[in-house]
Amino acid sequence: MAGNRGTRWEARIKDSLYPIATTFAILILWQLSIVLFSVPDFILPGPLVIIKAFFGHLRLLSGHTLVTVYETIAGLLLAVVFSIFVSIIIVWSKGVEKTVVPLMVFFQTTPKIAIAPLFIVWFGFGYTPKVIISFWLAYFPIVIAMITGLRDIQPEMVDLTKSMSATTWQTFVKVRIPNSLPHFFSGLKLGGLVAMLGSITGEFVGSDAGLGYLITMANHNNDVKLLFSVLIVLVLLGRIIYASTVLIEKHAISWHVALRTEEEKFFTA
Amino acid sequence: MKAIKKKIADKISKSKDALYPLAAALGLILVWQGSVYVFSIPDYLLPGPDIVLREIVLKWSFLVEHGLVTLYETGVGFALAIIFAIPISVAVVWWKPVEKTLMPFMVFLQTIPKVAVAPLFIIWFGFGYFPKILTSFLLAYFPIVIELITGLRDIEPEVLDLSKSMSASELQTFTKIRIPNSLPYMFNGLKLGALLSLVGAVVGEFLGSLKGLGYLVIYANDRLDTTLLFADLVLLLLLGKLVFSIVEWVERYAISWHVVMREKDKIMFTT
Numbered sequence: 001m002a003g004n005r006g007t008r009w010e011a012r013i014k015d016s017l018y019p020i021a022t023t024f025a026i027l028i029l030w031q032l033s034i035v036l037f038s039v040p041d042f043i044l045p046g047p048l049v050i051i052k053a054f055f056g057h058l059r060l061l062s063g064h065t066l067v068t069v070y071e072t073i074a075g076l077l078l079a080v081v082f083s084i085f086v087s088i089i090i091v092w093s094k095g096v097e098k099t100v101v102p103l104m105v106f107f108q109t110t111p112k113i114a115i116a117p118l119f120i121v122w123f124g125f126g127y128t129p130k131v132i133i134s135f136w137l138a139y140f141p142i143v144i145a146m147i148t149g150l151r152d153i154q155p156e157m158v159d160l161t162k163s164m165s166a167t168t169w170q171t172f173v174k175v176r177i178p179n180s181l182p183h184f185f186s187g188l189k190l191g192g193l194v195a196m197l198g199s200i201t202g203e204f205v206g207s208d209a210g211l212g213y214l215i216t217m218a219n220h221n222n223d224v225k226l227l228f229s230v231l232i233v234l235v236l237l238g239r240i241i242y243a244s245t246v247l248i249e250k251h252a253i254s255w256h257v258a259l260r261t262e263e264e265k266f267f268t269a
Numbered sequence: 270m271k272a273i274k275k276k277i278a279d280k281i282s283k284s285k286d287a288l289y290p291l292a293a294a295l296g297l298i299l300v301w302q303g304s305v306y307v308f309s310i311p312d313y314l315l316p317g318p319d320i321v322l323r324e325i326v327l328k329w330s331f332l333v334e335h336g337l338v339t340l341y342e343t344g345v346g347f348a349l350a351i352i353f354a355i356p357i358s359v360a361v362v363w364w365k366p367v368e369k370t371l372m373p374f375m376v377f378l379q380t381i382p383k384v385a386v387a388p389l390f391i392i393w394f395g396f397g398y399f400p401k402i403l404t405s406f407l408l409a410y411f412p413i414v415i416e417l418i419t420g421l422r423d424i425e426p427e428v429l430d431l432s433k434s435m436s437a438s439e440l441q442t443f444t445k446i447r448i449p450n451s452l453p454y455m456f457n458g459l460k461l462g463a464l465l466s467l468v469g470a471v472v473g474e475f476l477g478s479l480k481g482l483g484y485l486v487i488y489a490n491d492r493l494d495t496t497l498l499f500a501d502l503v504l505l506l507l508l509g510k511l512v513f514s515i516v517e518w519v520e521r522y523a524i525s526w527h528v529v530m531r532e533k534d535k536i537m538f539t540t
Contacts, residue, residue, distance in 0.1 A: 019373035043392075099292075102290035110505065111467050111468045144538075216388065265419070267411060268540065
């Protein structure tokens with residue numbers, strides 16, 4: 001058993017060598033070509049210059065990062081709270097399901113982010129419109145995952161609870177809710193990613209703080225070094241948000257995570 | 270006879286089901302119109318549906334002109350994504366080292382907001398079509414390539430055993446088993462990719478452009494012309510539906526054997 005685990009780790013480390021080596025090769029090639037062809041910083045700065053700029057702007061970056069993190073988390077929490085309410089109502093009543101679910105599916109094939117400027121018109125340049133946009137994007141994946149999880153129970157389970165004369169309430173608490181948790185967490189993972197996307201795009205459209213604002217500022221000033229520094233923060237932030245939802249999932253539903261065989265795929269913009 | 274009756278009953282219940290959301294949508298529009306009228310909400314805050322409709326009719330050619338620009342950017346970005354996704358996915362499935370090198374990058378890139386790179390494209394390539402095409406390509410590429418890889422790679426072991434036992438060559442296994450298996454996955458990726466490429470074009474236009482529906486959104490926003498903003502949003506909604514329906518339509522013809530058997534349509538989550 002222990003030996004098995006050891007070889008598995010070895011294989012994992014060996015596998016991770018490929019992308020790491022490629023990353024290093026790309027970085028070195030990038031730096032070399034900047035030096036060789038003397039590419040100016042305002043077109044493409046080298047990795048070393050970007051790292052220097054990143055640490056130089058650390059104070060500026062951390063201030064704006066906090067704003068974006070706040071908007072993202074507030075939007076995500078709102079989405080979670082709303083999704084729980086709406087999904088329970090939908091699963092409880094067939095009429096509501098038939099009315100609301102087609103409308104939600106309909107909205108899935110529209111570019112939702114395009115509504116962002118409207119929220120700016122209605123709620124100004126502060127945090128509120130960005131929180132709403134984050135909420136708006138994160139809400140759909142979470143609520144639809146919740147509905148699926150609460151509704152699609154194995155028929156055998158339903159038969160079992162019936163044969164044990166469980167009440168509807170008992171079935172809900174003991175069967176439907178546990179069944180919904182894995183779905184909920186996969187919705188939450190995608191929701192976290194798109195919530196961040198929502199706050200950044202909201203900041204693109206109209207704001208005076210946040211990483212999206214910093215990007216538009218850097219864009220207007222042709223400050224490519226700052227732009228790349230913000231991109232580094234965004235990469236880290238995306239990873240952190242995703243990793244925290246994975247961590248919560250691992251603790252909350254370890255019984256499911258350990259057994260899961262299928263790889264989850266998330267596609268974000 | 271019974272089967273026909275059942276089919277007719279199914280059809281009736283299906284069209285009955287469609288009544289609920291339609292009634293709800295109609296109700297919402299009526300409430301919207303009613304409250305705009307009753308509370309006399311000014312147009313710059315919330316124009317009524319009648320005013321939005323009039324705006325669409327009045328500025329139809331103007332809206333269509335910008336819509337065509339966005340459609341062009343979306344289409345080219347989407348086409349580029351397909352063209353790049355096919356050889357890469359084949360290479361990943363064919364050679365293990367390519368998979369080990371590329372896949373971690375592609376999975377990694379899924380958890381970062383890719384639209385944030387759009388401003389960089391604007392700095393490099395200016396305000397024309399090209400940076401939007403690139404953004405649209407970047408967003409559409411990943412779902413298509415990853416779904417293709419999954420479809421080409423994840424074959425039922427029994428089927429592979431069968432092809433081996435019939436001494437099929439690698440190429441035969443590829444063309445007769447892997448490619449047909451990949452098609453349903455590919456269309457899932459294409460549907461999502463089409464929607465994301467529209468998002469990419471629109472966000473690209475948000476950041477710096479002189480044409481397109483995304484540009485028009487910002488233009489209307491800057492002038493507090495909420496009526497134009499709503500008209501623009503309606504057009505974007507229609508464009509999303511159009512792009513999605515085209516892919517769905519192609520899917521229905523290309524892999525009808527799968528579409529008929531499929532129990533449920535997969536819900537796409539876009540932004």
